Amino acid sequence: MSEESSKKRLINKFDIILFILLIILGACAFLIIKFTRAEGKTVNIYSDGELTESFSLDDDTEYVYIWEDGNNVIVIENGYVYVSHADCPDKVCVNQGEIKNDGETIVCIPHRLVIEVDE
Amino acid sequence: MRNNRKIALMGAFIALAMVLSYFESFIPVFIAVPGVKPGLANIVTIIALKELGLKDAFVISIARIILSGILFGNITVILYSLAGAILSILAMSFLSKIKIFSVTGISIIGGVMHNLGQVIMASLLLDSGSIMYYMAVLTVTGTVSGALVGILAGIIITRIDFSGKN
Secondary structure, eight states: OTTHHHHHOOOOHHHHHHHHHHHHHHHHHHHHHHHSOOBOOEEEEEETTEEEEEEETTSOEEEEEEETTEEEEEEEETTEEEEEEEOSSSOHHHHTOOBOBTTOEEEETTTTEEEEEEO | OOHHHHHHHHHHHHHHHHHHHHHHTTSOOOSSSTTOOOOTHHHHHHHHHHHTOHHHHHHHHHHHHHHHHHHHSOHHHHHHHHHHHHHHHHHHHHHHHHTOSOHHHHHHHHHHHHHHHHHHHHHHHHTOGGGGGHHHHHHHHHHHHHHHHHHHHHHHHHHOOTTOOO
16 A cells, blocks of 8 residues: 555654644734733623623623523623623533633623623 | 445444544533534544545535534534534645645644634624634644544554455
């Protein structure tokens, strides 16, 4: 089999270069995004792409977002916003934790919810 | 490859990919970023791409996504997975042809492109461009998981003869 030799080579030097470049690229992009962001002031709640509610990050509050037969409990506390409870299947929004910087988002895809911190 | 053998192999590949994506759903989201998954079903996609070619790899991947989506997910899951899979397979197929990278490099690009497709779909569905920021973290996780998947797929390809000649 002529392909045998190429099949046996699992990793070549280009793979390693690619691996390192992508890790560096991703890490740099992450750090740039993280450190160039200012703290936000307002929390915007988008339902299916439309702005439905707006809150100040300075005022502690709790808001229940309702989508069809599901809901997400959004909590604003000590200048942070997070999702404390949700009945969506994956709980990604709850696991995303607290956010406070301008441009950061928490997303609940099943409920078409985007929580975005804004200036 | 004989037609009957190919049909049987594709059926087995679809079943295997479904089992892998079902198995993966039990792995908890360990990083607080949506879309971070090992992508085990990609092992099957890469083997199919190498052994059967682009068209059959496409059929296997799309059949797996639709069947798994109906059984264990929902329409949004199907849309995301399709966007990721289509971009990923096209990129991997292109890289297989230009023969610079080995299977590991091809899989790394596949992993990152899968994430990119999903993030683009999320931006479209949620009408929010700020989701693109997740791509920074997903580039790192997609690269790592893509490398692992590629090494696994490569080992399987070298150990198993799918042509059935022996």
